[in-house]
Amino acid sequence: MATDIVSQLADSLAKAGVEEGELSYKGQGRKLDDSKSVEEIVKEIKDFEGLQALRLEGNTVGVEAAKAIAKALETKSQFKRCYWSDMFTGRLRSEIPPALNSLGDALMLASAKLTVLDLSDNAFGPDGVKGIERLLKSPACYTLQELRLNNCGMGIGGGKILAASLIECHKRSRAEGPPLSLKVFVAGRNRLENDGATALAESFQLMGSLEEIHMPQNGINHPGVTALATAVQDNPHLRTLNLNDNTFTEKGAIAMAKALKDLQSIQVINFGDCLVRPLGATAIAQTVSEGLPILKELNLSFGEISEEAALAVAHAVKNKKQLEKLDLNGNCLGEDGCIALKDLMKGMNMAELLASLSDDEGEPGDEDEDDEDDDDEEDEEEEEDVDEEEVEEEEEEEEEEDEEEEQDENTGSKFSTPPSAPRPPDVSSFLTFPSPDKLLKLGAKRATLIEQQVDVADARKTAEAFLKIASVYKEDNHEVKNAVMESVDALLKKAFSTSSFQGYNFVSSLLVLLGLIKSEDKVKPVLVVAGHLQVLEHVVRQDYFPKESVAVLEAFMSRHNKSLEACGSSRHKLQSTLQRARTES
Template sequence: MASDDIAQLADALSRTHVGDGELSYKDLGLKLDNAESVEDLVREMEQYPGLRALRLEGNTVGVDAARAIAKALESKDLLQRCYWSDMFTGRLRSEIPTALRSLGGALMSAGARLTELDLSDNAFGPDGVKGIEQLLKSPSCHTLQELRLNNCGMGIGGGKILAEALIDGHRQSSAHGAPLKLRVFVAGRNRLENEGASALAKAFQLMGSLEEVHMPQNGINHAGVMALASAMRHNPELRVLNFNDNTFTKRGTLAMAQALRHLRNVQVINFGDCLVRSEGAIALAAVLTEGLPILKELNLSFGEITEAAALVVAQAVVDKPDMEKVDLNGNSLGEEGCEALREAMENMDKGGMLASLSDDEGEPDDDDDDASDCSEEDEEDSDNVKENGITRKDDSPTKPQSPAEIMSFLCCPSAERLLQLGEMRTSLQQQVDASDPHKAAEVLLKIASLYSEEPETKSAVLETIDGVLRKLLSGSAFQAYCFLSSLLVMMGLLKGEGKMKKVSLVPGQLLCLEHAIQQDYFSQHHASLLHTFMSKNSRALESCSSASERLSSTLEKKCHGQH
């Protein structure tokens, strides 16, 4: 070893923090190629009796140097925390797995019980995951609480290997009566995509102990997001969810919103740059309305959310006592929308929590077609129904067979047929299923289109509308908001995803809504949602101007608690 290298190492070691059970060689920029280059470091490790934490990040360690360090670690049974990020700069990718196997083997030989392992910023790919596979399965990692693998280039293959290692570690540790309880998982920028994310979701669901999950920038779209959402609901202690810069779209966002309904300890949600869009934002607002009691931060930036949906989100956070930050930057509010949002937050005395809106994308063009964004997976048969983020076929035994008269009416609705149904009109309620909000909105608008001032017809229509809406709006806020969201899309007040098309409105449909909002089942929250979209998209109802004005006036009164 050259004399100037020895001098550099000696100087570096003299500045090394040694104490509290920790040896730190952090960010010393050491180039450790062979056993000779780490002699002083190894000697210091060997002479440190109570080593509990070892920091090697910010250096570059070769295979032979790793073997020498590993030899010193074989006697360190008290070691718990390994901070080994950014440790292989300039090394051949083929070297890294060998170095990791040496270090991992030493930990296993020593009988160490790790609580933290950080290997972030090591571009080791799937082979690198193989290099730590045996360590992760071993008793040395059965006590692991924090695993950080950010920016490691794992890819789909590495994600699958990692998932299987965690599952195997959980199985073995459970057999010994102390199951693996990982609390923090970090794996951003790893190109995990849907397959890798779905594999890891199985491990997450099995452990059920996660408190923080950070998986930004992984190329995950709705299929992988739905799998992760299903796993998240089985981790009741979750505090932080960071899926920034993946692609949720409506289906992924609804699945995540559904999962969040089951979680009470979440403090930070980062769905920024995830394309949650307006329908997804409304679903998340519903969850905010009925849950997430200690939420502190909500990031829905760069999600193609329009002004009205952003205002609904703002209204939903007003009652959160711990709320500190709401980020809606980079959406599609437009200049007036940004000002309206700022004003709304100020009026609720929450102006300080709103993040900058400096990167707003402006109002979307009216002729934008979201349907073009949908993948083939999005365009499944419409008889598929989503429950808790899982698709089931509609032929599962959950719905009673409807009488032929009901089916005939829904196929060709008319006032005459509605009156002929008589008491069977109550059976129409069975045709509305809150888990299929599109179909429910369709049925409601079909019935409402028959409204007339002829007393018998009017009575039959309003009675049926009351029964249907009471069922749809009396459940959870999430289901009610999803239904209202679909209704808004069909009325042309909200731009939706997929194949749902708006209907040609007739005044009777708006008059039925005007009647409904005066009833006890139509809450102020529901009225506020409808009023926000009507006031921001009034042009969509120009063909029914008189009925629209009546509806707007009644909504205004309901929102302000007037009867």
């Protein structure tokens, strides 16, 4: 009976390919310039009864093509999810707002009730935000749950427009019924700086519904961090707070530590590369010690933290039974400090939870301490002039944007790839063309860097990243083997602990990419190598991997398949592990 159920589930997976109600053209690299180029897409949209989601990632959509697609969406009242990241590659910046306006107007006309709007990796700048301003304020977004605008080059101006739109949406939705209750907000690498972050903090505070905030690499200093801290206090269900690679200093870190005290649901705190310094780390340690009962991950790497402060942080996590990772790498512990920290974690039976300390900066000398005092004095002087400087910077940015727009009008040659913060080149290079050497060159921070690069809310992207990492696995090379396992574990732990992540879709995508399931969106399978199966065998033995997926994998691994047969011993070992895991569960 159980075998029949598994077989039925496997067949169902094989036929599904994509999420229910979803039409996908993801990653097909289509150049969609005009209405003729989208005739097939338009027909399929029109013929799709109960369309709920449309994936256009990895294509390039022009104004006329967008209008034609929009026309087809006008009758889709059940539409909910827009997966429209990376769909304007090589387009003029002037093309993007009208394209977005057309698509947004169609959704409003259809009376759609959106839950997901993903426009990440579209470097459209402030003008692109204007292109979705009308949509964001409309009833179509009253039900919005996830807003993803990662790596869009919004700048301060775009951040302010976005914040004002969210505030207006909340106001209008509350007047008509349940207010806007956004749960996931992603806006990393957008040059938001203090003013953009402060404006968004106001909208976060108003909504009070956020569960995940991701705003890494935005040039935010302590005034913006303090504003975000105030907003965090009013979001009691917050589970993930990622502000990696901004500049807290002690002032911002202490403000954030106070804000976190009453958050009982927080699971992941990523303040890596945030210069929290000893006082900030100590304040955060106190907060961790007194609360945060279900904390799973704390990242305070590369923050100029001293040995004493690092030990305080370690003491603070002593009773965190759900903790999975403590990252204090890249600080100023010195050799003795690293040993003391490792010994402390070992004494608490938590040694395996401590991330590598291989990039420790060494214990600072007296001269460095004097420099730190000078830095603190400079910080205070800078704070006095911060408002004036920010106004000047904003004026300069606006002037630059005006000049760019004028150049665009005169030459027509400005593309939608402004010099906004690019993706980390090393990680991007590895994930594009994986090799053992590239993985090792990422250094001790490789797992964190890969986590930041991969959108774990997207099951397909996570499966793709997993297979790329696994492809470089070398059984006979201890260093490469450990690097692969560390990276895979970090990626999948984060994925399976993310509420919006769908394990069912991850397994389905994995089977599609391995060529074991035929996909409706014509995904080209990878060349299966032994490393894929060897690493998968490791993964299915881990606690984070869902036991209900074991039987499905076992069913597919036992089927006749030429690509699997080429990995004989690795396949047999995986089958044995799957069989044992199913029996034990």
